[in-house]
Amino acid sequence: AQSVTQLGSHVSVSEGALVLLRCNYSSSVPPYLFWYVQYPNQGLQLLLKYTSAATLVKGINGFEAEFKKSETSFHLTKPSAHMSDAAEYFCAVSDTSYQKVTFGTGTKLQVIP
Amino acid sequence: GAGVSQSPSNKVTEKGKDVELRCDPISGHTALYWYRQSLGQGLEFLIYFQGNSAPDKSGLPSDRFSAERTGGSVSTLTIQRTQQEDSAVYLCASSLAQVGGTEAFFGQGTRLTVV
Numbered sequence: 001a002q003s004v005t006q007l008g009s010h011v012s013v014s015e016g017a018l019v020l021l022r023c024n025y026s027s028s029v030p031p032y033l034f035w036y037v038q039y040p041n042q043g044l045q046l047l048l049k050y051t052s053a054a055t056l057v058k059g060i061n062g063f064e065a066e067f068k069k070s071e072t073s074f075h076l077t078k079p080s081a082h083m084s085d086a087a088e089y090f091c092a093v094s095d096t097s098y099q100k101v102t103f104g105t106g107t108k109l110q111v112i113p
Numbered sequence: 114g115a116g117v118s119q120s121p122s123n124k125v126t127e128k129g130k131d132v133e134l135r136c137d138p139i140s141g142h143t144a145l146y147w148y149r150q151s152l153g154q155g156l157e158f159l160i161y162f163q164g165n166s167a168p169d170k171s172g173l174p175s176d177r178f179s180a181e182r183t184g185g186s187v188s189t190l191t192i193q194r195t196q197q198e199d200s201a202v203y204l205c206a207s208s209l210a211q212v213g214g215t216e217a218f219f220g221q222g223t224r225l226t227v228v
Contacts, residue, residue: 009155032214043204044219051214090156092217099144099210100169101217105155 002027004091006104014112019063019078021107023091026072033074034092034101035065044090050074061085086111115139117220119205125226126195134190134223138207146208146217147180147190151201159203162188163210195227 007022025031035047048059055067061084065076076089091104118137126132138145147159158172162182173179177195182188192199202224206217 034216036219043221044206046216046218049214049216088155094214099208099215100161100163101146101206101208103148103156103158 002093002095002102004093004104006091006107010108012110013081016080019081021076021089023074024072025093027095029095032094035076036090038088081111083111117207117218119220119223123224128227129194131193134203136188136205142207142209144208144210145188146206148204149201197227200227
Protein backbone atom coordinates (compact mmCIF):
# COMPACT_ATOMS: atom_id res chain seq x y z
CA ALA A 1 0.00 0.00 0.00
CA GLN A 2 1.19 3.49 -0.73
CA SER A 3 1.57 6.15 1.94
CA VAL A 4 3.23 9.45 2.70
CA THR A 5 4.71 10.77 5.91
CA GLN A 6 5.00 14.46 6.57
CA LEU A 7 7.51 15.28 9.27
CA GLY A 8 6.36 18.12 11.46
CA SER A 9 2.71 19.05 11.81
CA HIS A 10 3.71 22.68 12.40
CA VAL A 11 6.63 24.61 10.92
CA SER A 12 7.50 28.23 11.68
CA VAL A 13 9.84 30.34 9.59
CA SER A 14 10.72 34.00 9.50
CA GLU A 15 9.66 36.09 6.56
CA GLY A 16 12.41 35.87 3.94
CA ALA A 17 13.81 32.61 5.29
CA LEU A 18 13.98 29.28 3.51
CA VAL A 19 10.88 27.12 3.62
CA LEU A 20 11.44 23.37 3.84
CA LEU A 21 8.51 21.01 4.29
CA ARG A 22 9.38 17.34 4.43
CA CYS A 23 7.59 14.44 2.79
CA ASN A 24 8.64 10.82 2.53
CA TYR A 25 6.67 8.29 0.55
CA SER A 26 6.22 4.57 0.44
CA SER A 27 5.11 2.87 -2.73
CA SER A 28 5.76 -0.56 -4.20
CA VAL A 29 5.54 0.79 -7.74
CA PRO A 30 6.82 4.02 -9.30
CA PRO A 31 4.87 6.83 -7.68
CA TYR A 32 3.29 10.03 -8.73
CA LEU A 33 3.72 12.70 -6.08
CA PHE A 34 1.84 15.89 -5.36
CA TRP A 35 1.89 18.88 -3.07
CA TYR A 36 -1.34 20.70 -2.28
CA VAL A 37 -1.90 23.91 -0.35
CA GLN A 38 -4.92 24.93 1.70
CA TYR A 39 -5.19 28.59 2.62
CA PRO A 40 -7.38 29.47 5.62
CA ASN A 41 -11.04 28.79 4.99
CA GLN A 42 -10.41 27.61 1.45
CA GLY A 43 -10.30 24.29 -0.38
CA LEU A 44 -7.17 22.42 -1.42
CA GLN A 45 -5.38 23.41 -4.59
CA LEU A 46 -2.50 21.79 -6.41
CA LEU A 47 0.93 23.38 -5.96
CA LEU A 48 2.96 20.99 -8.09
CA LYS A 49 3.26 17.37 -9.13
CA TYR A 50 5.90 14.83 -10.12
CA THR A 51 5.01 12.37 -12.87
CA SER A 52 8.37 10.74 -13.69
CA ALA A 53 9.69 13.47 -15.97
CA ALA A 54 12.16 15.94 -14.43
CA THR A 55 13.02 15.16 -10.82
CA LEU A 56 13.00 18.85 -9.88
CA VAL A 57 9.48 20.15 -10.20
CA LYS A 58 8.55 23.81 -10.11
CA GLY A 59 5.14 24.90 -8.98
CA ILE A 60 3.15 28.01 -8.34
CA ASN A 61 4.16 30.86 -6.02
CA GLY A 62 7.88 30.05 -6.22
CA PHE A 63 7.65 26.59 -4.66
CA GLU A 64 9.57 23.62 -5.95
CA ALA A 65 10.12 20.01 -4.94
CA GLU A 66 12.74 17.42 -5.78
CA PHE A 67 12.01 13.73 -6.22
CA LYS A 68 14.78 11.63 -4.67
CA LYS A 69 14.21 7.94 -5.23
CA SER A 70 17.17 6.86 -3.12
CA GLU A 71 15.74 8.74 -0.15
CA THR A 72 12.06 8.13 -1.01
CA SER A 73 11.54 11.84 -0.46
CA PHE A 74 9.70 14.70 -2.12
CA HIS A 75 10.44 17.72 0.05
CA LEU A 76 8.88 21.09 -0.74
CA THR A 77 11.04 24.21 -0.69
CA LYS A 78 10.85 27.91 -1.31
CA PRO A 79 13.94 30.14 -1.04
CA SER A 80 12.24 33.05 0.67
CA ALA A 81 9.05 32.84 2.70
CA HIS A 82 6.33 35.41 2.26
CA MET A 83 3.56 36.17 4.71
CA SER A 84 1.05 34.97 2.14
CA ASP A 85 2.60 31.48 2.26
CA ALA A 86 1.02 30.83 5.65
CA ALA A 87 -1.23 27.85 4.99
CA GLU A 88 -1.48 24.11 5.42
CA TYR A 89 0.46 21.96 2.99
CA PHE A 90 -0.35 18.38 2.09
CA CYS A 91 1.88 15.86 0.37
CA ALA A 92 0.17 13.08 -1.61
CA VAL A 93 1.09 9.97 -3.57
CA SER A 94 -0.59 7.82 -6.18
CA ASP A 95 0.81 4.84 -7.97
CA THR A 96 0.78 3.93 -11.61
CA SER A 97 -1.63 1.05 -11.18
CA TYR A 98 -4.46 1.74 -8.76
CA GLN A 99 -4.34 5.55 -9.19
CA LYS A 100 -5.87 6.30 -5.80
CA VAL A 101 -4.34 9.47 -4.33
CA THR A 102 -3.29 9.11 -0.69
CA PHE A 103 -2.67 12.21 1.40
CA GLY A 104 -0.36 12.92 4.30
CA THR A 105 -1.58 14.47 7.51
CA GLY A 106 -0.48 17.96 6.54
CA THR A 107 1.98 20.58 7.76
CA LYS A 108 0.86 24.00 8.92
CA LEU A 109 3.30 26.70 7.91
CA GLN A 110 3.49 29.82 10.02
CA VAL A 111 5.44 32.80 8.69
CA ILE A 112 6.70 35.19 11.32
CA PRO A 113 7.19 38.84 10.34
CA GLY B 114 -19.65 22.63 -14.17
CA ALA B 115 -16.07 23.79 -14.22
CA GLY B 116 -15.13 22.41 -10.83
CA VAL B 117 -16.20 20.06 -8.07
CA SER B 118 -19.39 21.32 -6.50
CA GLN B 119 -20.55 20.45 -3.00
CA SER B 120 -23.82 21.21 -1.31
CA PRO B 121 -24.82 22.49 1.08
CA SER B 122 -21.84 24.65 1.95
CA ASN B 123 -22.94 24.72 5.58
CA LYS B 124 -25.20 22.41 7.51
CA VAL B 125 -26.28 22.62 11.13
CA THR B 126 -28.13 19.61 12.44
CA GLU B 127 -29.33 18.29 15.76
CA LYS B 128 -27.64 15.34 17.37
CA GLY B 129 -29.33 12.13 16.31
CA LYS B 130 -30.61 13.42 12.97
CA ASP B 131 -29.50 12.03 9.61
CA VAL B 132 -27.73 14.24 7.07
CA GLU B 133 -26.92 13.93 3.39
CA LEU B 134 -24.04 15.73 1.75
CA ARG B 135 -23.84 16.00 -2.01
CA CYS B 136 -20.90 16.11 -4.39
CA ASP B 137 -20.99 16.88 -8.12
CA PRO B 138 -17.61 15.91 -9.58
CA ILE B 139 -16.00 17.35 -12.66
CA SER B 140 -17.66 15.91 -15.75
CA GLY B 141 -15.84 12.84 -17.03
CA HIS B 142 -13.87 12.20 -13.86
CA THR B 143 -14.07 8.54 -12.98
CA ALA B 144 -12.58 8.72 -9.50
CA LEU B 145 -14.28 10.38 -6.55
CA TYR B 146 -13.09 10.77 -2.97
CA TRP B 147 -14.64 11.86 0.31
CA TYR B 148 -12.46 13.22 3.10
CA ARG B 149 -13.15 14.66 6.52
CA GLN B 150 -11.22 17.52 8.05
CA SER B 151 -11.88 18.11 11.72
CA LEU B 152 -10.80 21.29 13.49
CA GLY B 153 -7.04 21.31 13.76
CA GLN B 154 -6.73 17.92 12.10
CA GLY B 155 -5.42 16.81 8.75
CA LEU B 156 -7.29 15.08 6.00
CA GLU B 157 -9.05 11.89 7.00
CA PHE B 158 -9.83 9.59 4.09
CA LEU B 159 -13.38 8.24 4.10
CA ILE B 160 -14.20 6.52 0.81
CA TYR B 161 -12.95 6.21 -2.78
CA PHE B 162 -14.96 5.41 -5.90
CA GLN B 163 -13.19 4.42 -9.10
CA GLY B 164 -15.31 3.75 -12.15
CA ASN B 165 -17.34 0.57 -11.82
CA SER B 166 -15.03 -0.99 -9.25
CA ALA B 167 -16.19 -1.74 -5.73
CA PRO B 168 -15.59 1.37 -3.62
CA ASP B 169 -12.77 1.50 -1.10
CA LYS B 170 -14.68 2.04 2.13
CA SER B 171 -11.74 1.45 4.42
CA GLY B 172 -11.83 4.97 5.87
CA LEU B 173 -15.45 5.09 6.98
CA PRO B 174 -15.31 5.56 10.77
CA SER B 175 -18.47 3.67 11.65
CA ASP B 176 -21.52 2.01 10.14
CA ARG B 177 -23.36 5.32 10.57
CA PHE B 178 -21.46 6.56 7.55
CA SER B 179 -22.30 5.46 4.02
CA ALA B 180 -21.84 6.83 0.53
CA GLU B 181 -23.12 6.07 -2.91
CA ARG B 182 -22.32 7.25 -6.37
CA THR B 183 -25.13 7.10 -8.88
CA GLY B 184 -24.46 6.69 -12.57
CA GLY B 185 -20.76 7.19 -12.04
CA SER B 186 -21.30 10.87 -11.36
CA VAL B 187 -23.00 12.50 -8.38
CA SER B 188 -22.16 11.15 -4.95
CA THR B 189 -24.01 11.42 -1.65
CA LEU B 190 -22.42 10.93 1.75
CA THR B 191 -24.95 10.01 4.40
CA ILE B 192 -24.36 10.20 8.12
CA GLN B 193 -27.04 8.57 10.24
CA ARG B 194 -27.79 9.45 13.86
CA THR B 195 -25.25 12.27 13.86
CA GLN B 196 -23.02 12.80 16.87
CA GLN B 197 -21.17 15.92 17.96
CA GLU B 198 -17.85 14.35 16.99
CA ASP B 199 -19.10 14.24 13.40
CA SER B 200 -18.76 18.03 13.25
CA ALA B 201 -16.14 18.74 10.60
CA VAL B 202 -15.63 19.94 7.06
CA TYR B 203 -16.40 17.20 4.55
CA LEU B 204 -14.41 17.50 1.35
CA CYS B 205 -15.08 15.84 -1.97
CA ALA B 206 -12.53 15.46 -4.74
CA SER B 207 -12.53 13.95 -8.21
CA SER B 208 -9.88 12.94 -10.71
CA LEU B 209 -9.48 11.53 -14.19
CA ALA B 210 -7.88 8.43 -12.82
CA GLN B 211 -7.37 6.53 -16.06
CA VAL B 212 -4.61 8.93 -17.00
CA GLY B 213 -1.46 8.47 -15.00
CA GLY B 214 -0.41 11.19 -12.63
CA THR B 215 -3.60 13.21 -12.75
CA GLU B 216 -4.31 15.14 -9.63
CA ALA B 217 -7.42 15.25 -7.52
CA PHE B 218 -9.53 18.40 -7.72
CA PHE B 219 -11.29 19.46 -4.55
CA GLY B 220 -14.58 21.10 -3.84
CA GLN B 221 -14.97 23.84 -1.26
CA GLY B 222 -16.41 21.45 1.28
CA THR B 223 -19.49 21.17 3.45
CA ARG B 224 -19.09 22.42 7.00
CA LEU B 225 -21.21 20.20 9.22
CA THR B 226 -22.06 21.30 12.74
CA VAL B 227 -23.90 18.92 15.04
CA VAL B 228 -25.53 20.64 18.01
